[in-house]
Amino acid sequence: xxxxxxxxxxxxxxxxxxxxxxxxxxxxxxxxxxxxxxxxxxxxxxxxxxxxxxxxxxxxxxxxxxxxxxxxxxxxxxxxxxxxxxxxxxxxxxxxxxxxxxxxxxxxxxxxxxxxxxxxxxxxxxxxxxxxxxxxxxxxxxxxxxxxxxxxxxxxxxxxxxxxxxxxxxxxxxxxxxxxxxxxxxxxxxxxxxxxxxxxxxxxxxxxxxxxxxxxxxxxxxxxxxxxxxxxxxxxxxxxxxxxxxxxxxxxxxxxxxxxxxxxxxxxxxxxxxxxxxxxxxxxxxxxxxxxxxxxxxxxxxxxxxxxxxxxxxxxxxxxxxxxxxxxxxxxxxxxxxxxxxxxxxxxxxxxxxxxxxxxxxxxxxxxxxxxxxxxx
Numbered sequence: 001x002x003x004x005x006x007x008x009x010x011x012x013x014x015x016x017x018x019x020x021x022x023x024x025x026x027x028x029x030x031x032x033x034x035x036x037x038x039x040x041x042x043x044x045x046x047x048x049x050x051x052x053x054x055x056x057x058x059x060x061x062x063x064x065x066x067x068x069x070x071x072x073x074x075x076x077x078x079x080x081x082x083x084x085x086x087x088x089x090x091x092x093x094x095x096x097x098x099x100x101x102x103x104x105x106x107x108x109x110x111x112x113x114x115x116x117x118x119x120x121x122x123x124x125x126x127x128x129x130x131x132x133x134x135x136x137x138x139x140x141x142x143x144x145x146x147x148x149x150x151x152x153x154x155x156x157x158x159x160x161x162x163x164x165x166x167x168x169x170x171x172x173x174x175x176x177x178x179x180x181x182x183x184x185x186x187x188x189x190x191x192x193x194x195x196x197x198x199x200x201x202x203x204x205x206x207x208x209x210x211x212x213x214x215x216x217x218x219x220x221x222x223x224x225x226x227x228x229x230x231x232x233x234x235x236x237x238x239x240x241x242x243x244x245x246x247x248x249x250x251x252x253x254x255x256x257x258x259x260x261x262x263x264x265x266x267x268x269x270x271x272x273x274x275x276x277x278x279x280x281x282x283x284x285x286x287x288x289x290x291x292x293x294x295x296x297x298x299x300x301x302x303x304x305x306x307x308x309x310x311x312x313x314x315x316x317x318x319x320x321x322x323x324x325x326x327x328x329x330x331x332x333x334x335x336x337x338x339x340x341x342x343x344x345x346x347x348x349x350x351x352x353x354x355x356x357x358x359x360x361x362x363x364x365x366x367x368x369x370x371x372x373x374x375x376x377x
Contacts (some may be wrong), residue, residue, distance in 0.1 A: 001092030011377030012370050013254045017261070018043035024092035024241060025076070026050045026125065027099030031212040032062040032141075036250050037094060038359055041069045048090045050075050050083070051099050055075070063348075063355035068198050077121025080128065082370035087128040094257050097125055100172075103113070104145075105216045107168035114279035118171035119178060125201065126182045135196050137261035139253050144276065144317050145169040146176050146204045155279075155318035158203070158272045176201055176272065183270060198260050198270045204249035205242030205276040205317050206336065208288075210344025210358055212246075219284055222292055223345045232300040242317050244277035245337040249365045255326045269325065281334040288338065295342035331369040 023040055024180050027033040028049030040047045054061045065129045066072070073092075077083045100118050101107065106113040121280040122140060129136055160334040163172030163176065183199045186192070215221075218234075226230040252275035259269045270345025283291075289300050322328045332340070340362055347353040 003035040005089055010238070011212075011369055012358050013039075013043055013251070015043055017258050018045045018254075020095060021045045021099055022090060023047050024050065024087065024090055024095045024098045025070075026095075027141075028066065028129055029054045029059065029061040030073070030098065030102070031060055031209075031214060032246055032250065033098045034066060034211065035209065035246050035255055035359065036098065037061075037066050037070055037255060038064055038356075039143055039250060039254070039363060041066075042360075042363070045094075047071065048086070048092070049073060050086055052076060054214075054242045056213040059212070059259070061354065062212065064359065072275055075123040077124055078116050080124040083124050084128040086187065087125075087132070091132065091134065092129075094132070095140075096259060097122065097138065097140040100141070101168070102143075103183065103214070103216055104168045105165050107166055107171070108164055111167035112181070114167045115171045115174070117197045118168075119174045121361050122175045123178050126179070126186075129184055130195050130199055132194070135198075135261065136265070137198050137257050138200070139257050139260065139264065139298060140175070140179050140199060140201045141171045141253065142176050142179075142201055143169070144274070144315060146173040146203055147315075148173075149315060153316070155276070155316035156254055156274070157318045158274055161253075169226055172253050178270075186268065191359060192234065198267055198318075200256055200270050201262050201272045202249070202253055202256060203272060203274050203317070204252070205244050205315075207244055207249060208341045209246035210341055210348070210362065218288060219292070219341060222289055223296075223342075223349075227262050227349060229298075232298060233288055233303040234285055234289060234300055235303050235305060237289075237300075237302055237304065238281055240286050241288075241315055242276045243281050243283060243337060244275075244330060245340060245362075245366070247333050247363065248277065248332065251366070251370075252322055252326070252328045255328045257327055272345050273322050273326070274317045275328070276319045277330045277337070278333055279316075281330075281337065282316045283334060291335065291338040292342050296346055308345050331366065 023045045028037045049072045063126040084248040088377040148161045162173040179201050344358050
């Protein structure tokens with residue numbers, strides 16, 4: 001049963017909390033992971049990263065020079081021995097688990113790898129954390145696609161049924177079940193449990209932002225087409241998604257980690273939380289691309305294929321729980337999110353601006369949209 005503890009007030013990440021904190025960040029070489037690694041380093045955390053090597057060229061990880069700013073380890077979640085060895089060496093106080101096989105279309109081609117990475121990889125990490133002898137707050141990232149999608153207009157809440165049509169979505173739903181099971185079974189004060197470990201999961205909407213170079217994602221595909229002077233091909237222009245800037249859910253993850261780590265009351269935050277955009281940002285792919293074309297002119301074509309593998313057509317999130325329990329709420333609207341994303345790419349690609357400066361400019365602007373400190377409800 002969900003806790004009914006009173007609303008917290010989280011405004012910006014607390015530098016006093018993060019300064020010198022031992023943080024294990026998995027997936028730090030990916031798009032979201034690189035943004036989060038940069039933010040954590042700016043906060044003064046002692047970040048250890050565990051992930052596969054970057055799999056795009058360019059990669060935001062390399063563009064930001066992150067290998068020189070944190071303790072960088074290349075490894076695979078499917079290797080439990082490597083995870084256990086690293087956790088034992090680092091003794092993390094906070095874990096932010098972003099590593100995954102995150103692409104729906106790739107999951108159709110490699111379903112076993114997807115399930116092994118997303119489900120067994122998450123279990124391997126939790127098992128590596130269980131022997132810790134000091135408090136550890138672990139925020140484990142899944143996706144908005146964990147819900148059994150009824151293609152309805154209503155947003156999904158954290159207590160709605162889990163499901164998943166494609167291998168990616170179903171593997172993330174299974175990871176949520178595993179997290180819940182391990183939390184119920186192994187976190188507590190009984191002889192077979194750990195009193196030091198707290199597990200929460202975070203389900204975010206579709207994130208966009210500068211520095212994503214992956215294949216089969218709408219913004220990188222759009223940028224590649226615009227850069228080449230070619231029409232953007234949309235395989236599912238009518239599909240609606242909750243679009244949000246990458247900094248929005250990352251701020252939610254930091255808020256959840258801070259709350260989860262509190263000695264008094266933090267255990268009540270060991271639950272699942274949605275992090276999605278404002279309601280007006282639930283838009284079809286076509287509208288996202290047309291908004292992007294305001295900032296980088298071009299054209300698009302409908303490349304819908306009725307024989308293509310299934311992808312969700314309509315998906316929304318309800319984020320009331322994060323608002324009432326964490327004080328978190330989305331700050332940037334759809335227009336701002338799209339503008340800052342396309343401006344990042346144009347600055348880097350056309351003006352030759354430093355990606356680090358572009359990311360820090362976005363981070364500064366995002367923090368400026370938040371109240372400047374923590375307040376009492």
